[in-house]
Amino acid sequence: MIFAQLTDIHIKAGGKFAYNCVDTLSHLRNAIDHLNGFHPKLDFVVISGDLVDLGDAGEYDLFKQEIARLDMPFYVIPGNHDHRDVMREAFADHDYLSNEGPLQFSIEKEGLRIIGLDTTSAGHPHGHFEAEKQVWLRRELEAHKDQPTLVFMHHPPFKTGIQHMDNIMLKQADEDFWPVFSGYSQVLQIACGHVHRAIETFKNGIPVSICPASGHQVALDLDPEGEPSLVMEPPAVRIFRWTKGELINHLSFIGDFGAQHPFFGGDGKLIN
Ligand SMILES: [Fe+2]
Numbered sequence: 001m002i003f004a005q006l007t008d009i010h011i012k013a014g015g016k017f018a019y020n021c022v023d024t025l026s027h028l029r030n031a032i033d034h035l036n037g038f039h040p041k042l043d044f045v046v047i048s049g050d051l052v053d054l055g056d057a058g059e060y061d062l063f064k065q066e067i068a069r070l071d072m073p074f075y076v077i078p079g080n081h082d083h084r085d086v087m088r089e090a091f092a093d094h095d096y097l098s099n100e101g102p103l104q105f106s107i108e109k110e111g112l113r114i115i116g117l118d119t120t121s122a123g124h125p126h127g128h129f130e131a132e133k134q135v136w137l138r139r140e141l142e143a144h145k146d147q148p149t150l151v152f153m154h155h156p157p158f159k160t161g162i163q164h165m166d167n168i169m170l171k172q173a174d175e176d177f178w179p180v181f182s183g184y185s186q187v188l189q190i191a192c193g194h195v196h197r198a199i200e201t202f203k204n205g206i207p208v209s210i211c212p213a214s215g216h217q218v219a220l221d222l223d224p225e226g227e228p229s230l231v232m233e234p235p236a237v238r239i240f241r242w243t244k245g246e247l248i249n250h251l252s253f254i255g256d257f258g259a260q261h262p263f264f265g266g267d268g269k270l271i272n
Contacts, residue, residue, distance in 0.1 A: 031235065196212060
């Protein structure tokens with residue numbers, strides 16, 4: 001099974017560019033072409049939040065109109081730029097999503113449990129993992145103790161060193177989030193969005209990743225006094241491969257990087 005993570009699309013209505021400089025709609029179209037053109041064909045896509053920029057119904061209409069071109073099923077969770085109720089309404093036909101409270105899901109695909117968490121906190125850019133969410137996640141982990149599990153969430157539960165993004169990470173992650181996993185060993189990876197760049201760490205025995213955005217990236221600035229800024233580094237998606245109980249992932253950059261060149265010549269020898 002091969003599937004992808006797409007994140008932080010930030011669609012704006014009315015032809016507006018994000019931050020007056022990023023054509024997020026064109027970037028989404030490129031991402032969809034990239035996902036549809038991936039070989040072998042992807043089984044599904046998980047979209048890990050910030051589908052739109054302001055959380056308006058018009059933005060979701062535009063997003064849905066575009067994403068309808070995707071050749072495979074997709075699953076969504078919200079980010080801080082989404083509006084939970086407007087998004088729930090927009091995806092009312094997505095039966096896997098919870099009907100009330102946090103907008104999240106738990107599904108099984110070929111023996112892999114896939115959990116999508118809602119880390120949003122209404123009206124705030126940072127994330128929260130309140131008691132209600134803790135109870136739900138613990139129940140899911142307990143109910144599927146023997147099933148290898150991949151967790152998607154928008155806000156990362158760790159510090160990246162990019163100060164302005166760490167200020168809006170999942171708040172109280174060490175108190176509210178990580179303790180939920182104690183006693184459960186089935187989680188293979190936690191895959192996040194929010195920080196708009198490729199970042200990886202290992203925390204409490206679990207690999208944790210952040211996926212680059214489909215459009216603009218957050219500048220790599222590890223100066224604690226650094227100004228919040230974006231940079232047009234190559235957009236990417238994460239491609240996951242689940243086979244024989246093993247989960248691995250690749251970054252797949254979106255763009256035209258020229259033709260592929262063979263390593264071996266017609267004589268079967270390495271080209272020298
Ligand atoms: Fe974002």
